[in-house]
Amino acid sequence: MRKLLFLLLLASAAAFAQKFDGLAPTPPMGWNSWNTFAGNINEQLIKGVADAMIANGMQKAGYTYIVIDDCWESKTRDSAGNIVPDPAKFPGGLKALGDYLHAKGFKFGIHNCAGTETCAGFPGGRGHEYQDARSYASWGVDYLKYDWCNHGTANAEETYKTMRDALHAAGRPVVFSLCEWGNNKPWLWAENIGHLWRTTGDIRDCYDCQGVYDMGWKVILDKQVGLEKYAGPDHWNDPDMLEVGNRGLSRGEAEAHFSLWCILAAPLMAGNDVRNMTPEVRGILTNGEVIAIDQDPLGKEGFRFIENPGKEIWAKELSHGEWAVCLLNAGDNKMEMHVNWSYLSFLKGTYAVRDIWNRKDIGTTKEDFIRVIPPHSVVLFRLTPAP
Ligand code: GLA
Secondary structure, eight states, X not given: OHHHHHHHHXXXXXXXXXXXXXXXXXXXXXXXXXXXXXXXXXXXXXXXXHHXXXXXXXXXXXXXXXXXXXXXXXXXXXXXXXXXXXXXXXXXXXXXXXXXXXXTTOEEXXXXXXXXXXXXXXXXXXXXXXXXXXHHHHHTOOEEEEEOTTXXXXXXXXXXXXXXXXXXXXXSOOEEEEOOTTTTOGGGTOTTTOSEEEOSSEEOSSSXXXXXXXXXXXXXXXXXXXXXXXXXXXXXXXXXXXXXXXXXXXXXXXXXXXXXXXXXXXXXXXXXXXXXXXXXXXXXXXXXXXXXXXXXXXXXXXXXXXXXXXXXXXXXXXXXXXXXXXXXXXXXXXXXXXXXGGGOTTOOSOEEEEETTTTEEEEETTSOEEEEEOTTEEEEEEEEEXX
């Protein structure tokens, strides 16, 4: 009897303190305001983005979450301590905006911070976690990105657990996106706290530039090596949002960035102005064959198999014995890459080879692959076991 009571107590404690399971069986996809708009956000922009994503095929391609990043808040909480949106930017309030997004078939995401203030200086959640989680639930929020600025001496794991518990107590299922920049190795402790966690500082729209807090996608890519074993359904490494379609990337760099984020099973949060995209950019972001690699139900993150000076081979295991393989010319000059498939020791037997970006079946792994690849660009393959 005592044992039963103990088990019951244990079960109820577990039921209380947990994340909402099953919300991210594959990496979340959507759009986030930060990379392009930073603080220049408002109701019209968000509605316009939603409308555009329906018209341009992004919603159909799987981009579901529309996330308002930093700067949506009023500078101060109201007299009851509630976090409130800036009435000039969001005159209709966030409940109405959430309703708009839901009516259009999207899910509604929002950003705030585990510290006392967000990185842009708006009220943070520290000490208000339960109250804020109730506000988010009342607005219909489905996704919370929770930042790490101004955290003082707080312990990351405990702080994020508090918000996880607050979200759970508020009762509305919310994808919890930890944005702690990898400072405290969240891949070691966040699996039961959130559905995704940032692994690095911020991305910038360049190939390999390096700032104090931000960096190009290639710098971020290198930092993912070895983290693949920590990711899986409902708990993803997040190498930050996409810069596809932003000024600093060439077409080849944008394709490569997108391909490798899919190899990484990264959350695919577009960060460009999707209302004004070139056909090229739209073609990259909505390429269903590339997205299918990211969203493969096996849920395995890919890994770097070979790194020779300037040449890299990345691979991702897919369901049904298939593989995605990505050749990256990481150098600054065009380069001939030669692949003898038998060196890829993870392959078993013969596969049919599809060149995804060229939408062409190009033979089998019995023949070597040789091609000149432009700088900072990729060739992306899907390998299917040959009968
Ligand atoms: C941090 C995050 C970014 C963005 C900004 C907003 O830098 O890492 O993704 O949310 O804050 O201020």
